[in-house]
Each structure stands twice: as C-alpha cells, then as structure tokens.
Amino acid sequence: MAEHRKRGSKGPLIMIGGGEDKEGDRTILREVVKHLDGGRLVIATVASHEPEGYFEAYERAFAELGVTDLVELYVKDRAETLDPKKLGLLDSAAGVFFSGGDQLRISSQIGDTPIEQRVREIHERGGLLAGTSAGASVMSETMLVKGTSGESYKIGDLHMAPGLGLVRNMIIDQHFAERGRFGRLFGAVAHNPRELGIGIDEDTALVFKDDCFDVIGSGCVYVVDGAGVTHSNIAEAEPERALSMFDVRLHVLSAGDTFDVSKRRPTEVPDVTKSHAIETQTMG
Amino acid sequence: MAEHRKRGSKGPLIMIGGGEDKEGDRTILREVVKHLDGGRLVIATVASHEPEGYFEAYERAFAELGVTDLVELYVKDRAETLDPKKLGLLDSAAGVFFSGGDQLRISSQIGDTPIEQRVREIHERGGLLAGTSAGASVMSETMLVKGTSGESYKIGDLHMAPGLGLVRNMIIDQHFAERGRFGRLFGAVAHNPRELGIGIDEDTALVFKDDCFDVIGSGCVYVVDGAGVTHSNIAEAEPERALSMFDVRLHVLSAGDTFDVSKRRPTEVPDVTKSHAIETQTMG
Numbered sequence: 273m274a275e276h277r278k279r280g281s282k283g284p285l286i287m288i289g290g291g292e293d294k295e296g297d298r299t300i301l302r303e304v305v306k307h308l309d310g311g312r313l314v315i316a317t318v319a320s321h322e323p324e325g326y327f328e329a330y331e332r333a334f335a336e337l338g339v340t341d342l343v344e345l346y347v348k349d350r351a352e353t354l355d356p357k358k359l360g361l362l363d364s365a366a367g368v369f370f371s372g373g374d375q376l377r378i379s380s381q382i383g384d385t386p387i388e389q390r391v392r393e394i395h396e397r398g399g400l401l402a403g404t405s406a407g408a409s410v411m412s413e414t415m416l417v418k419g420t421s422g423e424s425y426k427i428g429d430l431h432m433a434p435g436l437g438l439v440r441n442m443i444i445d446q447h448f449a450e451r452g453r454f455g456r457l458f459g460a461v462a463h464n465p466r467e468l469g470i471g472i473d474e475d476t477a478l479v480f481k482d483d484c485f486d487v488i489g490s491g492c493v494y495v496v497d498g499a500g501v502t503h504s505n506i507a508e509a510e511p512e513r514a515l516s517m518f519d520v521r522l523h524v525l526s527a528g529d530t531f532d533v534s535k536r537r538p539t540e541v542p543d544v545t546k547s548h549a550i551e552t553q554t555m556g
Numbered sequence: 557m558a559e560h561r562k563r564g565s566k567g568p569l570i571m572i573g574g575g576e577d578k579e580g581d582r583t584i585l586r587e588v589v590k591h592l593d594g595g596r597l598v599i600a601t602v603a604s605h606e607p608e609g610y611f612e613a614y615e616r617a618f619a620e621l622g623v624t625d626l627v628e629l630y631v632k633d634r635a636e637t638l639d640p641k642k643l644g645l646l647d648s649a650a651g652v653f654f655s656g657g658d659q660l661r662i663s664s665q666i667g668d669t670p671i672e673q674r675v676r677e678i679h680e681r682g683g684l685l686a687g688t689s690a691g692a693s694v695m696s697e698t699m700l701v702k703g704t705s706g707e708s709y710k711i712g713d714l715h716m717a718p719g720l721g722l723v724r725n726m727i728i729d730q731h732f733a734e735r736g737r738f739g740r741l742f743g744a745v746a747h748n749p750r751e752l753g754i755g756i757d758e759d760t761a762l763v764f765k766d767d768c769f770d771v772i773g774s775g776c777v778y779v780v781d782g783a784g785v786t787h788s789n790i791a792e793a794e795p796e797r798a799l800s801m802f803d804v805r806l807h808v809l810s811a812g813d814t815f816d817v818s819k820r821r822p823t824e825v826p827d828v829t830k831s832h833a834i835e836t837q838t839m840g
Contacts, residue, residue, distance in 0.1 A: 424733040424757050424776035424808075449708040452736030455776070458808055473708050473798075492708035492739070492798045503822070505810070514757075514776045514810035518822045522806050524708070524742055526789070526798035538787070538802045 283307070283367075283398045285438055285480040289446040289472030289491065290372055290405035294333040300477045300489050304369060305337045307400040311366025312341040316391075318381055319373030319406040320346075326371045345387075353385035362390040367400030370407025376417050378410045379435055388436065401438065408472060409444045413437040416445055416460055422452040425459030428511035432460065439480060442533060443467045448494060450474050455515070457496055462506040462517050465498030468536065476526075483534045487525045497521040497536055567591070567651075567682045569722055569764040573730040573756030573775065574656055574689035578617040584761045584773050588653060589621045591684040595650025596625040600675075602665055603657030603690040604630075610655045629671075637669035646674040651684030654691025660701050662694045663719055672720065679722065692756060693728045697721040700729050700744055706736040709743030712795035716744065723764060726817060727751045732778060734758050739799070741780055746790040746801050749782030752820065760810075767818045771809045781805040781820055 284307055292300040304313070315330050317323035327344040334342055345361050345368075347353050362368070368391050370378065382388045395401050401411075409415050415435030420426070432443075445457045448471035461469040472478065473491025487493045497520070498504075504517040523538055525531060530539045568591055576584040588597070599614050601607035611628040618626055629645050629652075631637050646652070652675055654662060666672045679685050685695075693699050699719030704710070716727075729741045732755035745753040756762065757775025771777045781804070782788075788801040807822055809815060816823045 422734055422736060424810075449736060449739050450706055452706060452733060452738075454736075454738045455733050476798075490798060492800075514760075514774060515808050516776075516810045516813050517808040520806040520808065522804040524799050524801040524804065526708075526800045529800050 281398060281482065283395050283400050285395075285411060286400065286402035286477055287408035287411055287444055287470075287472060287480065288402065288404035288477040289408065289448055289474050289489075291447065291450070291474030292404055292477070292489070293475050294329060298333060298337065300475065301333055301337060303477070303479060303488055304367065304400065304402050305334065305339055308339065308366040312343065312364060313339055314343055314345050314361055314365045314368045316345045316368055316370045316407075317373070318345070318347055319371060319375060319378045319410070321373065321377065330369070330371065347381055347387065350381055350385060353382055353387040359386055359390060362387070362394065365394055365399065367402065368394060370401075370403035370410065372405030372407060375406040375409040375415055375435070376433060378406065379415070379433060383434070383436070395438065405446050408446050410435045411438040412442055412444050413440050414443060414467070416443055416456070419453075419456035419459065421456065424455040425462070425515040426511075427506060427509045427513045427515065430456060430459050430463075432463075439533075441467055442470050445469070445471045448473050449492065454494075457494070458517060458520065459506070459515055461496050461498040461520070462501070462504045462515060465501050468533065469496030469498070470494070471496070484530060484532045484539060487529045487531075488527055491526070493525045493529075495523040495525065495531060497523070499536065565682060565766065567679050567684050569679075569695060570684065570686035570761055571692035571695055571728055571754075571756060571764060572686065572688035572761040573692065573732055573758050573773075575731065575734070575758030576688055576761070576773070577759050578613060582617060582621065584759065585617055585621060587761070587763060587772055588651065588684065588686050589618065589623055592623065592650040596627065596648060597623055598627055598629050598645055598649045598652045600629045600652055600654045600691075601657070602629070602631055603655060603659060603662045603694070605657065605661065614653070614655065631665055631671065634665055634669060637666055637671040643670055643674060646671070646678065649678055649683065651686065652678060654685075654687035654694065656689030656691060659690040659693040659699055659719070660717060662690065663699070663717060667718070667720070685722065689730050692730050694719045695722040696726055696728050697724050698727060698751065700727055700740070703737075703740035703743065705740070708739040709746075709799040710795075711790060711793045711797045711799065714740060714743050714747075716747075723817075725751055726754050729753070729755045732757050733776065738778070741778070742801060742804065743790070743799055745780045745782040745804070746785070746788045746799060749785050752817065753780030753782070754778070755780070762815075768814060768816050768823060771813045771815075772811055775810070777809045777813075779807040779809065779815060781807070783820065
C-alpha cells in the first residue's frame with residue numbers, strides 16, 4: 273500500500289469490523305503500526321463500560337509488533353475529559369485507536385469535549401485514527417447505533433445518532449456478515465441514499481485517506497449504494513412492515529480492492545471494452 | 557391475488573423460506589389452500605431423514621383452514637418410488653407440498669423416478685407445487701446444497717447440485733436473513749450471473765406463475781442480479797480467499813411486490829394509490 277501520510281493533509285482512518293487477528297499474521301494491526309512511524313499510540317477504551325482487559329490484549333499484540341510507546345485513555349464520564357493528565361496522554365501521539373464496545377458511549381462521553389478536540393487535531397495534522405467495531409461506527413457523521421441483526425429490516429427498527437463526523441456520506445456497520453447485518457444497513461441507506469452503507473466483516477478493515485479506501489484483512493467490505501434506487505417504502509409503510517427497495521447497487525470488496533467514495537466507484541474498474549464484453553457474454 | 561389456475565398452463569409454484577406461520581394468521585398456508593380448490597394436498601416429507609412429526613404439524617395447521625383431504629408421501633429410498641400405493645397417493649392430487657429437511661434427499665431419492673414424473677404432471681396440468689426450506693431450494697435447475705451461513709463467501713466454499721428444475725435462471729436460498737446467507741448467495745451468483753439469486757426469509761414466500769412472482773408473508777425476498785457485474789475474482793482467486801464482485805444489482809422485496817423473472821425487473825413501478833391499498837390490506 274502506498275505511503276498515506278502527506279504534509280498538510282489529514283491523516284488516514286482505519287475502520288475495522290471488529291475481531292481483528294491479534295495473535296497470527298495481524299495484518300490489520302501491522303497496518304496500524306505502519307502509520308505510527310515509531311510514535312506513540314493511544315488506545316482509547318472509551319466505548320467500553322468495563323475497560324479492564326481491553327488494553328492488556330492490545331498491549332501484548334502491539335508489543336510484539338515493536339510498538340513501545342502505548343498508553344490507555346479511558347474516561348468514566350464527561351467531567352474527566354477536562355483532566356489535564358488525560359489530555360496530556362494525547363500530546364505528541366502519532367495515532368489513536370478506539371477499541372470496541374458501545375459507540376454511543378464514545379459520542380456521549382467525548383463528543384464536543386477537549387478530548388475530542390485533541391483527537392481531531394491529531395487527525396488534522398496527519399496522524400492516524402483507527403477504530404474497531406464501535407470505534408469504526410463512530411467515525412460516521414450520522415452513525416448506526418442499534419438495529420436488529422439476523423433479520424430483514426422492519427420499518428422503524430433502527431437507531432441512529434450523530435457520530436464524530438470524521439467521514440461524510442458513509443454509514444459504517446461492523447461484525448457485518450458474521451452477525452447478519454445486511455438488513456439493517458439496507459434500512460439505514462433507505463433513509464437517505466446519499467449515504468453509502470459500508471458493512472465491514474470481522475478481521476477486515478478499510479484504510480481511508482483522501483476520500484478513497486483500500487480493503488485489507490480476511491473478510492469482505494460491502495458498499496451499499498442507494499443512489500439509483502427507484503422505489504422504497506421507508507417513508508410510507510407502517511412500522512414493523514418489512515422493507516421494500518428496488519435497484520440497490522452493491523459492491524463486494526475484499527483485500528486488494530479499492531474504492532473512491534466521492535465517485536462512488538471501485539477505483540480499479542475494468543476498462544470499458546472489457547466490461548462490455550463481460551456483460552454481453554453473460555447475458556448471451 | 558389473482559386466480560392463478562388457467563387451463564392449459566402450468567400451475568403455480570409457492571416457494572417458502574421456511575418457518576412459515578402455522579398457528580396465527582397463516583398467510584402463506586392460506587395461499588396454498590386457495591390454489592387447491594378443495595382438492596387433495598399431498599405433504600411430501602421426502603426431504604427429511606426422520607419424517608415423524610412433520611406431517612402432524614401440517615395436518616393440524618391445514619385442518620383448521622378447511623383442508624380435509626391431506627395425505628403424507630414419504631419414501632425411505634429410491635426403491636419405494638416404484639410402489640403403486642405411494643404413486644396412488646398422487647392420483648388426482650390438487651397440489652403437493654414439500655416440507656423441509658435436506659434438498660439433496662429430495663433430488664437423490666425421487667430424481668428421475670415415477671414419483672417425480674407424477675409430481676411434474678400435476679404441475680403441467682395446472683396443479684399447485686409448494687415447498688418450504690429444502691422444498692423451495694430443490695425447485696431450482698441448479699440448486700444450492702450447502703455453504704457457510706453467517707460469513708462472507710470464500711472462494712470454493714459452496715456445494716451445488718442439479719435440482720428438480722421446475723424454474724430456470726433462479727437459484728433459491730431460504731432462512732435467508734435469519735441465518736445470514738447473503739454471502740453464499742453472492743458466491744452462487746458469481747459462478748454464473750445468468751442465474752438470479754433469490755433469498756427468501758422465514759415466514760415469507762414467493763408465488764411463482766408464468767415467469768413472474770408475487771411476494772407474501774412477513775419478511776423479505778432478496779433478488780441478486782449479477783448481469784451487470786463488471787468484475788469478480790471467483791475464477792482466479794485462491795481457495796479460501798474472500799469474494800470480490802463489483803456492481804451487483806439487488807432488489808429488496810416484501811409483501812405486495814412483484815417481480816418479472818424474464819425481464820429481471822420488479823414489475824410494479826410504484827403507483828402510490830395501489831401500493832397504499834396493498835399495504836393496508838397486508839397490514840390488516
């Protein structure tokens with residue numbers, strides 16, 4: 273993967289679908305390390321109601337990858353976000369990694385606080401922000417908070433809230449195929465097809481930079497594009513009624529694939545001649 | 557729904573995603589009854605390794621809906637498909653209902669036997685064929701036999717086999733959102749985008765007739781159309797590698813929606829008045 277850090281531009285965002293490998297190849301954690309340039313990594317365990325244990329697991333995994341300056345940032349409540357010692361942990365950090373838990377804890381505890389401001393500054397000056405599970409979801413402008421897994425979307429069955437807004441036009445979901453979350457992501461996209469639905473499998477991540485992302489890890493990233501939808505019942509149907517939505521465009525991406533969010537296209541597009549030949553052939 | 561039975565044309569096929577309601581509204585079983593015109597319904601429990609109990613559950617459910625002539629057809633092995641008594645059960649049947657279990661048991665036990673021939677004749681002369689779960693999957697020309705649920709598709713991880721071939725260009729999957737089977741259906745479609753992938757939720761069915769179908773029940777039917785796919789790695793990637801497939805078209809259908817298989821299009825372009833009427837009706 274090309275070196276992402278450029279002077280004067282925002283740093284990379286690594287959004288992980290949860291369950292990233294911590295003992296084997298650790299493809300995703302290695303990617304995190306690559307962007308630190310030997311600097312400090314802050315593990316933000318804010319998403320967790322009970323942070324004990326999270327930090328230790330990452331400490332082991334990152335130590336073996338050569339990260340020596342690793343610190344934990346936890347805030348029990350908003351008052352603690354003013355604590356100079358907590359804020360000091362972020363000074364000169366090369367990156368922040370948000371662990372899993374409840375995305376609403378991240379947004380409600382650090383939203384519009386000095387902690388969030390420092391995190392944003394790290395991003396602005398080119399530092400790395402990574403997040404797994406809840407830590408990935410929270411990067412959206414409007415984030416998915418809660419919705420049923422393992423069934424189709426029923427009208428009204430979804431909670432969304434303002435996230436940290438680090439990326440626009442993307443709603444992130446995680447543990448995606450493993451927890452059967454297609455239904456709720458279709459539902460989210462139906463609400464406003466401007467937003468691309470991004471479903472990230474476990475042990476899979478997207479590395480986002482300059483409005484494009486690369487996929488890494490063992491599973492898939494699904495991009496649900498509702499821009500061409502010709503009909504949906506989301507605004508008119510009764511609560512509990514199953515969703516109806518025609519002409520969704522969907523991309524199944526895996527390691528090595530890249531996607532341009534502003535163009536809403538996989539960037540490795542087969543050339544036109546070739547793609548036409550493919551269609552003719554399969555339709556023949 | 558319009559009366560489907562027409563002189564000289566093939567009968568309707570009702571494909572059910574499993575877990576159809578047997579005690580409440582029984583929307584799907586009522587639809588089955590509607591097509592019998594008071595005639596005999598044969599419950600074919602062939603898909604099951606242990607048929608005990610299946611028939612009794614349907615007997616109760618259908619009795620309360622006014623079906624009086626209900627018989628069970630089970631064959632332990634292929635030799636029994638020649639048994640005149642078994643064959644006699646199908647004489648003058650108005651419909652056959654395949655219960656759930658293992659689709660490979662249906663195809664391997666009755667494929668190319670006099671039983672299958674009788675079933676086909678019932679269909680040809682306008683009678684009803686219905687199937688739930690395995691009984692729905694087996695209606696495909698090439699049927700999905702086995703593949704992992706609850707994860708994305710990995711190259712090579714899918715078993716397909718010749719089904720009864722009652723419908724063409726459709727690969728049927730069931731218990732769809734409930735068991736997280738999106739991944740394997742995308743994989744199936746990637747093999748040959750000529751086939752539409754049809755994923756049917758539990759307590760949901762499609763009523764197929766003259767190459768079109770209507771959706772009934774409480775969940776969704778997903779149509780995965782790979783005709784416009786511009787790239788997939790299915791033929792070239794290593795086994796166990798995650799699928800990559802760009803530009804899939806997907807339709808999320810629910811009760812009241814209809815689909816034209818030959819045109820590969822939802823047939824109801826939204827008409828506000830009508831769609832409202834349908835919703836009112838299905839929502840009771």
